[in-house]
Amino acid sequence: DAGVTQSPTHLIKTRGQQVTLRCSPKSGHDTVSWYQQALGQGPQFIFQYYEEEERQRGNFPDRFSGHQFPNYSSELNVNALLLGDSALYLCASSYGTGGLETQYFGPGTRLLVL
């Protein structure tokens, strides 16, 4: 059983560009959450998708957007990249949205903005 997978593993972009990161959840999971982890910091919650809709959002600007597909996979889009967007982006999947469910994390996509 494959765990949570993310692509690409690494990405280099320049300021002002747009980026799309992808996540495939663990088999049987229907909820995907995205986190941003800056160097030396803990992950910060960006948003969560369930039933193809954004159901919760952290304190991130609307340059950050996402999508969930019918097969539960998800994309994170970031527009107008800033240097401060350089970070490890983590995807986590779970079954359900009650908050008690264990979230399983992928290995992340490391984004560098130059």
Next chain:
Amino acid sequence: AQSVTQPDIHITVSEGASLELRCNYSYGATPYLFWYVQSPGQGLQLLLKYFSGDTLVQGIKGFEAEFKRSQSSFNLRKPSVHWSDAAEYFCAVVAYSGGGADGLTFGKGTHLIIQP
């Protein structure tokens, strides 16, 4: 708003010695608390979680944590560390707003170094 504080940025422990990593939380209601471990180049792995009931929680890899409401703490412990325990450890809390459960709020992490 909820928050998590991990007071120790780095901790160095000798192999075979006991370990305690500190975590303090701020949340108005009963918190749901988690400890995750992150090894280099890997995603986060859940060690244990507390929702209710027994305040001493057992996890994987020989870890345990104790919830103390009076101290707003959820410290992680292990009686004897192994070199493979060297990693970054994160304490996290999930809170609830009007729309249901929010995402996890993480502390800044504690970097554990194991001395031979």
